[in-house]
Amino acid sequence: MRKVAVVGAGLTKFMRRAQETGKELSFEAARAALDNAGMQLKDIDCVVMGTAPDAFDGVHMKGEYLSDGSGAWGRPYLRGYVGGGTGVFAPIQGWYHIASGMFDTCLVVCEEKMSGCKPHPQGAFLTIFDHTTERPLYPNLLWIFALEMNRYMTTHGITKREIAHVAVKNKKNAMDHPSAQLPMEITVEDVMNSEVMAWPVNRLDVSPTSDGAAAVILASEEKAKKITDKPIWIQGVGWNLDTSYWTNRDLYYPEYVERAARMAYKMAGVKEPRKEIHIAEPYDPFDYKELHHMEGLLLCGKGEAARLAVDGVTARDGDLPVCPSGGLLGVGNPIAAAGLMKISELFWQLRGEAGKRQVPGQPKRGVAQAWGDLMQVGTVVVMGVD
Amino acid sequence: MGVLEKITSNQELRSWPGEIPLENLYTMGLAGERFFRGIKDEAKLLGTRCKTCDVTYLPPRIYCQGCFEKLVNWVDLPPQGKLETFTILNQDRAGRPYKTPRILGLVRIDRSEGALIHYIQGLEPQKIRIGMKLKAQFRSSSERKGSIQDIVGFVPA
Secondary structure: OOOEEEEEEEEOOOEOOOOOOHHHHHHHHHHHHHHHHOOOHHHOOEEEEEOOOHHHHOOOOHHHHHHHHHOOOOOOEEEEOEOEOHHHHHHHHHHHHHHOOOOOEEEEEEEEEOOOEEOOHHHHHOOOOOOOOOHHHOOOHHHHHHHHHHHHHHHHOOOHHHHHHHHHHHHHHHHHOOOOOOOOOOOHHHHHHOOEEEOOEEHHHEOOOOEEEEEEEEEEHHHHHHHOOOOEEEEEEEEEEOOOOHHHOOOOOOHHHHHHHHHHHHHHOOOOHHHHOOEEEOOOOEHHHHHHHHHHOOOOOOOOHHHHHHOOOOOOOOOOOEOOOOHHHHOOOOHHHHHHHHHHHHHHHHHOOOHHHOOOOOOOEEEEEEEEOOOOEEEEEEEEOO | OHHHHOOOOHHHOOOOOOOOOOEEOOOOHHHHHHHHHHHHHHOOEEEEEEOOOOEEEOOOOOEOOOOOOEOOEEEEEOOEEEEEEEEEEEEOOOOOEEEEEEEEEEEEEOOOOOEEEEEEOOOOHHHOOOOOEEEEEEOOOOOOOOOHHHEEEEEEO
């Protein structure tokens, strides 16, 4: 397989309600990525679109609907969707378009417009549960996150207070992100005192619903070196799906994330992730999920992640910066676009172009991860400077 | 099992009725906002123009799908064009017959690459010809709401 690099990235602002249509958001992110790479649309061989449920935009087959805003007119085009895992899966799909030798450049766009979905975008998920054993009880996503968070806390003896440090850190990191929707300086007390939605989940433990888009441009080795003198290489990719028989596994640990991570690390030649990964962007739709996913990514032992958050190890200037972007909790959570925002963050961080968000010490390698479907998919990308 | 026993009514099986309960509020977007304001406030059609590709978009877009430049050049277009194709509708979506057949046409708007689909009015079905000139008939200003339905239909120019 051929080497593949990221050569450009672009984001819209992430916001509560965008006036722009999904097509217009897609265009703005794609145009920004082209400008970032110094490229034109004619330089693009194929396009990958990642976008979550059709219900958000209210358009069935919204991949097709979004295509002309994503630069896909007259080009080979693919829409991928693995729930919340989409934003890190889309660049994997872009990667195999190029690694296979079929294309030299690929524009990867992720879009989500959640604000139009009524009465709440959450409704798109009401029907993901088993229609006879679960749906008659009217569960929503928040409930199952609460079940998982409680299981995780209880198994390891972790407190809500410890977990709240993640929300505090990410919302603060987001203050330096120009696309951020919920940048704020809050305290652990603020998280603890925010409204309880479904215990143990409080309002400030949760990321917002958002509108926004993100885009990256991928290129083959030969092309990448012509486009930029600072290509960032996709060193490893991994993805894995657990069973939708979700009640028959132990929620305290995301096995599927570990399997995806092992696949990506093997490809990247990473043997000791704790030492060889310098910066991590795990998926953080809830504060405990960042910890859950750090463990699945083998960045620490099971049950150890909360301690790292409390001790500041995962701060932007800590030994293992985690979500220096501000993550979904701070930058926002336009589902697919949020995952690709993490890939963009690694791109800028590894190039030393993250501005006020730059982590010190010239990081050489990072990992981004997203998660989704019915608490079952893990998507992982390892990126590095060589 | 189902095949052998020929289940003729799934009501006899244990089942649970459900729906996907969603509604949407669609923003018109940056280009759509201006387009429908033009229709509502001035009964006119607006397009955007890409000089590089020599294309005028109607309905307007804020980008050119060919070269991906941001489009800022807005142009007034005549609310008229040529009939490119049509169909005669005899049944509604539920299969009920219309008292009077309705005619749905695709009208290519003059001085643009774009077209609108709309109902064609004021013509007997047998009088319709592909290529004929048609013009948009707008509702009165007090009735217009900023929607494609502010155009009643297309009539002979």
